[in-house]
């Protein structure tokens with residue numbers, strides 16, 4: 514099987530390290546990681562990847578420059594590996610620099626081929642990266658310079674939708690971005706951790722999942738797997754899937770080894786964070802406090818500070834935001850001189866306010882805005898992220 518893990522922009526390296534940690538050696542390509550594997554790897558990747566968006570199975574690759582050629586190839590795609598009469602199929606097509614460029618017309622031709630194999634296919638008006646659901650099979654089609662790549666989504670809902678975050682605050686961070694911050698910081702779970710701007714709690718919750726080696730696909734109190742699209746494929750092996758989830762459950766630590774703390778000055782945010790932590794089944798691992806940064810406490814000088822601080826859209830014009838970042842820098846220098854640090858910054862003008870030696874670990878996007886992940890500079894050899902434990 515040719516498999517492909519879609520990574521958020523700029524985080525391919527992080528996803529590659531996560532795959533390596535579960536015994537999968539993939540090749541980094543733009544937008545994700547490719548590897549030759551089997552259903553076992555596909556199951557483990559879906560269950561364990563904290564930072565990837567979804568996992569795709571390559572169904573076919575061919576060249577077509579006319580609808581006639583496209584139809585001929587579409588008839589030979591092994592659709593029956595992933596479609597069934599019970600689940601409708603949605604097609605997401607992107608075409609660039611190709612003779613066939615009308616995405617809707619390409620989708621219609623492919624839908625007709627799928628229909629002939631007995632599945633109901635439809636072409637939604639718009640399917641973005643986050644779409645995908647329990648009750649439909651997403652087919653991802655990319656056309657570049659007349660080369661077609663047809664893949665089946667094996668994840669269903671995007672992997673960052675762990676299921677615990679039903680309550681969100683003002684500027685929530687994706688679960689996968691929070692996990693990437695932890696990994697890029699080099700935080701292993703052995704030292705205490707504080708997010709002093711925790712909002713709806715995503716960073717402390719992801720930290721607790723990681724510290725206890727809870728697979729992100731089991732982020733609920735019962736440790737039952739969330740739904741994945743591949744479990745509806747005809748070749749899905751329910752017994753092996755039960756064994757994979759049981760193996761993942763066996764890795765879980767009873768408690769997080771060190772204190773995990775989230776604070777925010779907003780009382781509503783703390784309420785949301787508590788509710789989300791309960792839904793993820795990590796309530797007992799995190800202490801939440803309603804506090805402004807100026808009143809935040811840390812237990813040890815090696816406490817990690819991993820955070821997504823507030824930033825206005827026009828940072829240079831916002832004096833309050835600059836002062837807050839300067840206060841965060843003082844906090845890091847004075848209170849956690851030895852701790853791991855990672856934060857998201859939209860603007861080098863804000864980094865300078867911090868006055869802490871930092872290095873850019875990744876450049877990605879958050880809520881549509883380009884941001885950089887800054888981590889504490891630890892000398893010339895940056896630490897390699899460790900990833901999820903092998904199953």
Ligand SMILES: C[S@@+](CC[C@H](N)C(=O)[O-])C[C@H]1O[C@@H](n2cnc3c(N)ncnc32)[C@H](O)[C@@H]1O
Pocket residue numbers: 681682683684685686687709710711712713714715716776777778779782804805806807821822823824837
């Ligand atoms: C960008 S949001 C963090 C979002 C969070 N990562 C999430 O996933 O929901 C920034 C948070 O900082 C909080 N905040 C702003 N100024 C603060 C201060 N001086 N002290 C503590 N928290 C503050 C806001 O209430 C807001 O929840």
